Amino acid sequence: MIRYNFRLFILFTVTIIFFVLLKNGHIFDVGIAFRKALVPEGAINSLLQPPSNISDEYQKLLVENVSLRSLAEENKQLKNLLNFRQEHNYNLVLANIISRDSANPSMMLISAGTDHGIEVGQPVVVNQGIMIGRVVEVGPDYAQVRLLTDKFSKLAVKIGEADSIAGLLSGSLGLSMNLTYVPQDREIKKGDLVLTAETGTAIPAGLLVGQIENIDFSQEELFKKAAVAPLLDYNTLSTVAVVSSL
CATH class of the missing domain: 2.40.10.350 (Rod shape-determining protein MreC, domain 2)
Known part of the structure; x- marks a missing residue:
């Protein structure tokens, strides 16, 4: 009987303390204190921050993913151009875009020139024969292309x-x-x-x-x-x- 009354007293006391803390807004402080006592701060930080080797691997995978997407898009463009050539029997010279003019984004440099049969005035196409510009200047291994959106086109x-x-x-x-x-x-x-x-x-x-x-x-x-x-x-x-x- 005495043990039962003691337990009842403890339960009553804890309940009173809980409601007092809740009324004064300190109940969360008690929770934080218990958390700090049971789980060290360093352990939480180590869980939130992945090891450096995992972070490095993640960055590497991101770079590889971007490279694969870029390669897939380039392959798609090449496939479309090859289909266009077969359908129309045109003589196409494939080229990569080397650079774009920072002062005039409507001009770009491509990696084909007179050595490849390129001449001023020839159209530049992509995908299934969409014309985007024409050659306005040409060298042995490069050509300057003016896009159709240029004000002089x-x-x-x-x-x-x-x-x-x-x-x-x-x-x-x-x-x-x-x-x-x-x-x-x-x-x-x-x-x-x-x-x-x-x-x-x-x-x-x-x-x-x-x-x-x-x-x-x-x-x-x-x-x-x-x-x-x-x-x-x-x-x-x-x-x-x-x-x-x-």
């Missing part, structure tokens, strides 16, 4: 499967393109594909260049205008091809 184009020239495509601030001199009676709409037109130059007809984004139309003007968006992000490219002869 001019290209005769057509809309969809039409045979006649629809207008003139010009670069706009290195980001997009503008289509001008489109006849008023020419039907164009958002989403229409823009392709190279037949001009008798080194650029073959039918190469994709972009897609109409919006149209500027006024009855008072002789021609329609349209904003044209590239079909891909030029900054993601690593491999291109030059159509060296038809």
Whole structure:
């Protein structure tokens, strides 16, 4: 009986202490004190911080993962270019992008030149024949390419499967393109594909260049205008091809 009363007294005392601490907001302090007494601070830190060798291995795996993704993307680009060459029987010269002009992102240097049959004016394509620019300067083993988004780029184009020239495509601030001199009676709409037109130059007809984004139309003007968006992000490219002869 005495032992039972003693246990009851202890339980009652602990309950009173608990409610007092809870009322004064100190119950969490007690929990922290018990945690520090039972689990040293250093042990917790060692659990939260992985060993240095694991961290180094993780960084190495990250680098390898990025490299594999880059290689996979490059292989995909090459496969698309090879398919394009087989479908159209073009003479393509593959090249890597060496660098881009920091002062003018619409210019880039590629790893093929006169030694590979490259000439000024030839179109540069990617994927399934999407034209992104043309050669403007060439050396023995390199070529300078002006992208279609460059403000000095001019290209005769057509809309969809039409045979006649629809207008003139010009670069706009290195980001997009503008289509001008489109006849008023020419039907164009958002989403229409823009392709190279037949001009008798080194650029073959039918190469994709972009897609109409919006149209500027006024009855008072002789021609329609349209904003044209590239079909891909030029900054993601690593491999291109030059159509060296038809």
